[in-house]
Amino acid sequence: MHPITTLHYLVLSVALLAIGTIGVLTRRNIVIILMSIELILNAVNINLIAFSRHFNNVNGQVFAIFVITVAVAEAAVGLGILIALFRNKETVQADEIEILKW
Amino acid sequence: MNFLDSIGLIPLFPLFGALVMLLVGRKLDPQTDDARHHAPKSKFLISLLCPGTVLLSFLLSAGAVWQLVDRPAHTHQLIQFTWLAGLPFHTAAGTLARFTADFGFLLDPLSSVMILVVTGIGFLIHVYSIGYMAHDGGYYRFFGYLNLFVFFMLMLVLANNYVLMFVGWEGVGLCSYLLIGFYFHKKSAADAGKKAFIVNRIGDSGFILGMLLMFSLFGTARFLDVNKALAAMGPETHFGVLTAMAVLLFVGATGKSAQLPLYVWLPDAMEGPTPVSALIHAATMVTAGVYMVARSNQLFRLAPEACLIVGTVGALTAFFAATIAMTQNDIKRVLAYSTVSQLGYMFVALGAGAYWVGIFHLYTHAFFKALLFLGSGSVIHALSGEQDMRKMGGLKNKIPVTYATMLIGTLAISGIPGLAGFFSKDEILWQAYSHPLAWFRVVYALGLLTAGMTAFYMWRLMAMTFYGESRVDPKVAAHIHESPRVMTVPLMVLAAGSVLAGWIGVPRLWSIFPEGFRTLETWLAGVLGNAHTIGEIEQEPNTGLEWALMLLSVAVAGAGIALAWSLYQKRKPAVEPLQALGPLYIGSLNKWYVDEAYDVLFVNGLSKGGGTVLSRFDQRVVDGGVNGAGWLTRATSTVSMWWDTWIVDGAVRLTAFAVKISGSVVQIFQTGSVQAYALAFVLGVAVIFGYYLVR
Amino acid sequence: MLDTVFFYFFALLTLGGAVLTITRRNAIHSAVSLIVSLIGVAGLFLLQRAEFLFAVQIVLYVGGIMVLFLFVIMLVNLDDAARVAQFNKQWWLALACVVAVGGELAYFVSRGSDAFRLGEATAAAPDKAGNVERIADVLFSQYLLPFEVASVLLLAAVVGSVLMAKRKV
Numbered sequence: 001m002h003p004i005t006t007l008h009y010l011v012l013s014v015a016l017l018a019i020g021t022i023g024v025l026t027r028r029n030i031v032i033i034l035m036s037i038e039l040i041l042n043a044v045n046i047n048l049i050a051f052s053r054h055f056n057n058v059n060g061q062v063f064a065i066f067v068i069t070v071a072v073a074e075a076a077v078g079l080g081i082l083i084a085l086f087r088n089k090e091t092v093q094a095d096e097i098e099i100l101k102w
Numbered sequence: 103m104n105f106l107d108s109i110g111l112i113p114l115f116p117l118f119g120a121l122v123m124l125l126v127g128r129k130l131d132p133q134t135d136d137a138r139h140h141a142p143k144s145k146f147l148i149s150l151l152c153p154g155t156v157l158l159s160f161l162l163s164a165g166a167v168w169q170l171v172d173r174p175a176h177t178h179q180l181i182q183f184t185w186l187a188g189l190p191f192h193t194a195a196g197t198l199a200r201f202t203a204d205f206g207f208l209l210d211p212l213s214s215v216m217i218l219v220v221t222g223i224g225f226l227i228h229v230y231s232i233g234y235m236a237h238d239g240g241y242y243r244f245f246g247y248l249n250l251f252v253f254f255m256l257m258l259v260l261a262n263n264y265v266l267m268f269v270g271w272e273g274v275g276l277c278s279y280l281l282i283g284f285y286f287h288k289k290s291a292a293d294a295g296k297k298a299f300i301v302n303r304i305g306d307s308g309f310i311l312g313m314l315l316m317f318s319l320f321g322t323a324r325f326l327d328v329n330k331a332l333a334a335m336g337p338e339t340h341f342g343v344l345t346a347m348a349v350l351l352f353v354g355a356t357g358k359s360a361q362l363p364l365y366v367w368l369p370d371a372m373e374g375p376t377p378v379s380a381l382i383h384a385a386t387m388v389t390a391g392v393y394m395v396a397r398s399n400q401l402f403r404l405a406p407e408a409c410l411i412v413g414t415v416g417a418l419t420a421f422f423a424a425t426i427a428m429t430q431n432d433i434k435r436v437l438a439y440s441t442v443s444q445l446g447y448m449f450v451a452l453g454a455g456a457y458w459v460g461i462f463h464l465y466t467h468a469f470f471k472a473l474l475f476l477g478s479g480s481v482i483h484a485l486s487g488e489q490d491m492r493k494m495g496g497l498k499n500k501i502p503v504t505y506a507t508m509l510i511g512t513l514a515i516s517g518i519p520g521l522a523g524f525f526s527k528d529e530i531l532w533q534a535y536s537h538p539l540a541w542f543r544v545v546y547a548l549g550l551l552t553a554g555m556t557a558f559y560m561w562r563l564m565a566m567t568f569y570g571e572s573r574v575d576p577k578v579a580a581h582i583h584e585s586p587r588v589m590t591v592p593l594m595v596l597a598a599g600s601v602l603a604g605w606i607g608v609p610r611l612w613s614i615f616p617e618g619f620r621t622l623e624t625w626l627a628g629v630l631g632n633a634h635t636i637g638e639i640e641q642e643p644n645t646g647l648e649w650a651l652m653l654l655s656v657a658v659a660g661a662g663i664a665l666a667w668s669l670y671q672k673r674k675p676a677v678e679p680l681q682a683l684g685p686l687y688i689g690s691l692n693k694w695y696v697d698e699a700y701d702v703l704f705v706n707g708l709s710k711g712g713g714t715v716l717s718r719f720d721q722r723v724v725d726g727g728v729n730g731a732g733w734l735t736r737a738t739s740t741v742s743m744w745w746d747t748w749i750v751d752g753a754v755r756l757t758a759f760a761v762k763i764s765g766s767v768v769q770i771f772q773t774g775s776v777q778a779y780a781l782a783f784v785l786g787v788a789v790i791f792g793y794y795l796v797r
Numbered sequence: 798m799l800d801t802v803f804f805y806f807f808a809l810l811t812l813g814g815a816v817l818t819i820t821r822r823n824a825i826h827s828a829v830s831l832i833v834s835l836i837g838v839a840g841l842f843l844l845q846r847a848e849f850l851f852a853v854q855i856v857l858y859v860g861g862i863m864v865l866f867l868f869v870i871m872l873v874n875l876d877d878a879a880r881v882a883q884f885n886k887q888w889w890l891a892l893a894c895v896v897a898v899g900g901e902l903a904y905f906v907s908r909g910s911d912a913f914r915l916g917e918a919t920a921a922a923p924d925k926a927g928n929v930e931r932i933a934d935v936l937f938s939q940y941l942l943p944f945e946v947a948s949v950l951l952l953a954a955v956v957g958s959v960l961m962a963k964r965k966v
């Protein structure tokens with residue numbers, strides 16, 4: 001079998017990204033959307049780590065730490081917003097929230 | 103002292119008097135609105151100031167003339183400053199000239215004679231007026247106007263150019279209006295003033311046109327310069343223009359000097375006080391036209407047709423006025439028509455080319471006409487205002503001084519040998535007869551007949567006034583008194599003048615008298631030329647004919663007096679012998695209906711016809727214009743409204759519509775769904791990647 | 798050899814979990830699938846010699862975020878949501894776009910792989926220092942400022958989320 005190269009990791013990251021994006025764009029449930037966003041962030045992390053290993057540079061990993069930090073903060077706030085939204089609108093379906101419509 | 107350099111002061115003294123009257127006169131004459139018999143002391147100042155200024159002018163004039171004798175060519179020009187802002191224009195010859203005029207004075211033999219006459223006789227009349235106007239209201243106003251008149255007359259005769267002369271011309275016209283209408287509360291007086299001014303104005307239009315023609319041809323209006331230009335005129339110049347210029351100037355003279363057809367104002371001007379008639383309408387203002395034509399003699403010499411017109415008009419006027427004078431009953435009217443007639447004589451002389459003779463007659467006429475007017479004023483004063491001769495008579499012994507002086511004046515005007523009028527009138531008749539053109543014989547004939555008529559109506563005046571039984575109203579008769587000395591002394595001075603004045607113009611015929619007796623002709627010859635040379639032809643003296651004509655004119659005058667004597671000397675009351683002439687008498691009495699004709703033709707014609715034309719003009723044109731403007735406003739506002747509604751509002755609405763359309767296109771994307779926005783992101787990313795892919 | 802097996806195993810976990818996450822009707826199922834996917838990612842980190850990150854991934858992501866997610870799912874009653882349609886109206890357009898983007902990215906990567914010699918096996922150079930030491934070295938010297946800023950960010954997140962979730966402010 002051919003060896004696992006950085007390329008494999010990159011392709012994997014692209015695939016995960018695509019899946020996450022589909023989830024964001026397609027699902028109606030806001031919670032699922034938020035989870036899909038986490039998938040995207042993880043895809044980015046895989047990319048960063050792969051390149052960190054490829055160039056033997058620890059900067060990629062440090063960046064990944066920060067990405068995780070931001071993801072945590074964003075998830076917390078996002079879920080808080082979700083709760084507030086649910087309290088007001090009684091729904092978690094994204095396309096039922098049309099307040100921004102003209 | 104150098105009088106010649108102060109000739110500018112000569113007009114200024116009377117102007118000063120007039121200004122003082124204007125500013126403080128009312129205070130000096132507190133009872134001016136209330137005529138009383140006793141002249142208050144304050145009037146003394148006015149009586150001293152105004153005649154005094156004229157006396158000063160006379161003395162200054164005399165001194166200046168005395169010094170003028172030593173000057174070369176007896177000419178002295180003094181230019182104070184140039185007053186019109188020169189507007190450049192092209193003369194007919196193509197040269198560039200400026201429309202300027204000087205405030206300048208010219209003292210030469212002609213103007214020296216004039217200033218002496220004006221100031222001398224003016225002074226005597228001022229003195230006379232102190233007595234005559236003592237009982238009338240407006241004492242200060244009278245003297246103010248009189249002084250103002252003397253100022254303007256002096257400006258007229260002393261001016262060195264036509265424009266300044268015209269200023270004086272208009273000024274004397276103004277003063278004439280003010281003085282004729284002096285008793286302005288009487289309608290007839292106010293009307294007479296207006297008539298004088300308006301008729302004068304008609305003549306002035308001719309003067310202005312002539313002056314402008316002069317400017318366009320010569321580029322200047324100064325007498326000396328115009329004469330130089332005329333002398334230098336080559337044969338190729340258009341003499342027609344000169345004739346036109348001369349005729350136009352004569353039209354102006356016609357208005358001012360009361361010739362046909364513009365004489366109608368002079369008889370009406372008798373509404374003014376008698377001294378006014380004496381000064382203005384006998385001695386000075388009416389002679390302005392004569393002076394102007396004499397001043398322009400170089401021009402008239404080059405325009406023989408104009409001279410013909412001048413002479414003919416003069417003769418016709420003299421004859422015409424004399425026919426009217428024969429029947430008038432108002433003593434002042436007789437003298438007014440007499441003035442018109444004598445002015446006609448002066449123009450006959452000018453038309454015949456004998457310019458100095460015209461001035462000579464002007465000078466002698468000033469003496470005896472002023473005398474006659476002042477004398478009649480004395481008569482009127484004695485009769486407490488009565489002017490109708492039918493209510494006079496037998497005054498010979500009651501007002502002896504007035505009678506004596508008026509007798510002298512009558513004999514002078516009739517042309518009795520030895521007195522002033524004889525020399526000048528006779529010279530005129532001889533010049534008319536001996537003129538190369540045969541037409542002037544007709545002029546002579548008219549002049550001769552007029553001389554006879556003059557003698558007749560003057561003696562008629564004397565007879566009706568002084569001789570025979572008294573037809574005076576008894577109430578008036580009780581107050582008959584001789585005039586005070588302040589009035590009779592001027593009469594005596596003028597009477598002396600009427601006797602002696604003519605002796606400086608003795609004809610050559612009377613060769614007994616040395617040349618000293620002909621100084622006037624030689625004195626004026628430098629300016630007015632030689633009368634005995636018409637054109638280039640030297641006339642041969644024809645002594646026999648001249649003696650014969652002289653005797654003939656004396657005979658005619660004598661016949662006239664004799665006829666009047668027989669008809670009027672011992673007249674019965676209320677019988678007018680001339681009534682025997684029937685329709686001729688009535689026509690003459692009514693001034694040949696000239697005023698009525700003018701009324702119908704011009705006054706009514708203009709006012710009524712003009713009124714109709716103007717009212718139709720007003721209705722059709724003016725109101726039509728106003729209505730049209732209204733219609734136009736409505737039409738334009740309709741267009742404007744359409745524009746505003748469809749174009750302007752349309753543009754606004756179009757903008758809103760465009761925004762709405764473009765907005766509604768974009769609206770489709772405003773779903774409110776966040777996921778849709780996210781899809782847009784991804785779509786955009788795909789497009790950008792696609793760009794790099796394709797590249 | 799073991800490398801390859803482990804790689805494909807963890808890759809399967811990751812991708813499979815991801816696919817399940819986005820397709821489950823039940824939110825709890827989605828959350829559990831996500832946990833599986835995150836564990837797969839952690840494994841991949843370990844394979845890439847990023848031991849510290851492997852640990853952080855497990856502790857933070859799975860142990861923190863996913864627990865939070867599960868709490869919120871239970872807080873927000875999603876039974877009704879499970880009964881209605883799960884996919885929105887634009888699913889086919891989204892699918893097409895994402896496939897396009899993904900395809901383009903894959904193309905770019907494969908085209909540029911020669912420049913970075915991505916296709917070659919990575920040199921297995923052993924670390925002189927340990928992974929944690931190496932990260933610590935860089936994190937507290939070169940990236941000190943971002944580190945502090947990150948802590949402020951977390952503070953903001955805490956305050957924000959408490960505020961958002963409060964019933965009455």
